[in-house]
Amino acid sequence: MKSHNVWSGTNRRIYMQEVGTRDGLQAEQAFVPTEEKIALVNALSHAGMAKIEVTAFVSPKAIPALRDAEQVLREIERVLGVVYSALVPNVRGAERAIDARAGEFNLVMSASESHNLSNLRMTQQQSFTALSDVTAVARQEKVAVNVSLSCAFGCPMEGDVPDAVVLDWCARFVDELGANGVTLCDTTGMAHPGQAATLTQMFRERWPGTELTLHFHNTRGMGLANVLAAIDAGADRFDASLGGIGGCPYAPGASGNVCSEEIVHALESMGYDTGVDLAQLIESSKRLPALIGHDVPSQIVKAGRRLDLHARPADFDAIRQRALAR
Amino acid sequence: MKSHNVWSGTNRRIYMQEVGTRDGLQAEQAFVPTEEKIALVNALSHAGMAKIEVTAFVSPKAIPALRDAEQVLREIERVLGVVYSALVPNVRGAERAIDARAGEFNLVMSASESHNLSNLRMTQQQSFTALSDVTAVARQEKVAVNVSLSCAFGCPMEGDVPDAVVLDWCARFVDELGANGVTLCDTTGMAHPGQAATLTQMFRERWPGTELTLHFHNTRGMGLANVLAAIDAGADRFDASLGGIGGCPYAPGASGNVCSEEIVHALESMGYDTGVDLAQLIESSKRLPALIGHDVPSQIVKAGRRLDLHARPADFDAIRQRALAR
Secondary structure (H helix, E strand, C coil), X not given: CCCCCCCCCCCCECEEEECHHHXXXXXXXXXXXXXXXXXXXXXXXXXXXXXEXXXXXXXCCCCHHHCCHHHHHHHCCCCCCCEEEEECCCHHHHHHHHHCCCCEEEEEEECCHHHHHHHHCCCHHHHHHHHHHHHHHHHHHCCEEEEEEECCCXXXXXXXXXXXXXXXXXXXXXXXXXXCEEEEECCCCCCCHHHHHHHHHHHHHXXXXXXXXXXXXCCCCCHHHHHHHHHHCCCCEEEEEHHHCCCCCCCCCCCCECEHHHHHHHHHHCCCECCCCHHHHHHHHHHHHHHHCCCCCCHHXXXXXXXXXXXXXXXXXXXXXXXXXX | CCCCCCCCCCCCECEEEXXXXXXXXXXXXXXXXXXXXXXXXXXXXXXXXXXXXXXXXXXXXXXXXXXXXXXXXXXXXXXXXXXXEEECXXXXXXXXXXXXXXXXXXXXXXXXXXXXXHHHCCCHHHHHHHHHHHHHHHHHHCCEEEXXXXXXXXXXXXXXXXXXXXXXXXXXXXXXXXXXXXXXXXXXXXXXXXXXXXXXHHHHXXXXXXXXXXXXXXXXXXXXXXXXXXHHCCCCEEEEEHHHCCCCCCCCCCCCECEHHHHHXXXXXXXXXXXXXXXXXXXXXXXXXXXXXXXXXXXXXXXXXXXCCCCCCCCHHHHHHHHHCX
């Protein structure tokens, strides 16, 4: 092994980005009260998340769970150093997001035409045009733009998406639109660590100055392994969702987004510096079930941290005495 | 990155060892009928598992779920190249296991005195004496011996176990008893990838000729990452459990053993050669809930393989027509 290998963090900085407040809550049946959303974002800020995707400026009819987008984004605390981003699908959303002082726009389209049409009801070319329009608004208002590319590691309808196709879209975002950052999204948990390492390495070599985020789902149990493969290939920025909320519509009952506290727990155990206070994060996650009305996938909430110790059996001394008497 | 890195399997052989039939079924309330156990072992043999821990020769009163140990081990098919092992706690168990033609004895003790006493009701020294007695029987009968060291990555009552303590026990098993193999067990899911890499590397350097198995639990979501860290450090042999059965008594509701089909799915996706037919393995896993009376943690059974594709929405053509008409 190399002396500096991916298994030993040696205090390297990894930036954790919370998406549960948008990607997670938008999928919930329950409407989480506005003041609870604000308190949740504030808790995540103070826990040390580097970026928080606070909400989405979409049609309140399409996603009623986030109909309070303006109020939430306006009323959260702005902790120094934390980036407050919002999903923005079009110019109308961009104007709303600017009014509410979004720190960054997150724009979305898919690497697969089938997924883009099914999910966004537009062709990829139409989506790209919409992205260009939003980017023009952002540039005028001096707001940073990140573009999230869905299905970058495969499409549930089309299968594998060639790396060249993914990189061509990245080139259009970075070179043509001038996006500040790109997120490669494993929308339905198809990424494996080999892909995670390869795509990360190719992106980093081609655009060393562009912020790169990896967005993995744990649908097939490969989430953390993908994070580590991407770190080994040069990534330092990951989306994750508190409690692991935000499911996968193609696999009922399966996990969705990688869980924030699971990723932080693993990385901190390995000696990475996530800047996140894990105890605070776990406290926030424990409050989620009451907000959304159901249990969350988080294994850290269920099992505790690795050094949260358990008492010996009540009759331990008697067990020992009996053993020694043999 | 190195040109040959852990993220790219390049057909390297990884040996998968099934423990669900022992470690999984012994924890179940339901008694799985003997003929069903035999059919399950046979299916796992034909699916290509390298080793199967078939059963345990413990007291039928202590573990009634495995009270048919003799019959199961005697009546399974013996597929060429597959090792059929059995857990053996003492000389009485060793004699029963030999009568039933066990291919290997698996002996167990813990790296932590608290866990050894709590779990086995003996001091570590008493357990080691019992292991020596069983090993003497095995040597006489020319049966291979593997020793499984529980809590090698931490004890839920004592916390971290120093690497030196783990290696000292390994030395007693390999150098003193002449064990053919050692399994480092992450009994309650405390291992993180840094530890997995370090302990594997230290073991491999010191005992290059001894079979080394890593036994990870996914209790805190680090199972696959630990497998990959161990591979990077020279391991090629892993325990796993069909469906992920076999829970963790210290974390109700949390995952236990890493799931055989999840590990095979990930490794095969990355280009490793596990020798396992994943489709057959998944079919066996799908039959488990009917046998044990409850759902299993397997995410591959829930979500399918990464390239098990989904149909486009029924109205996909209409969506496209409407989009193009804009």
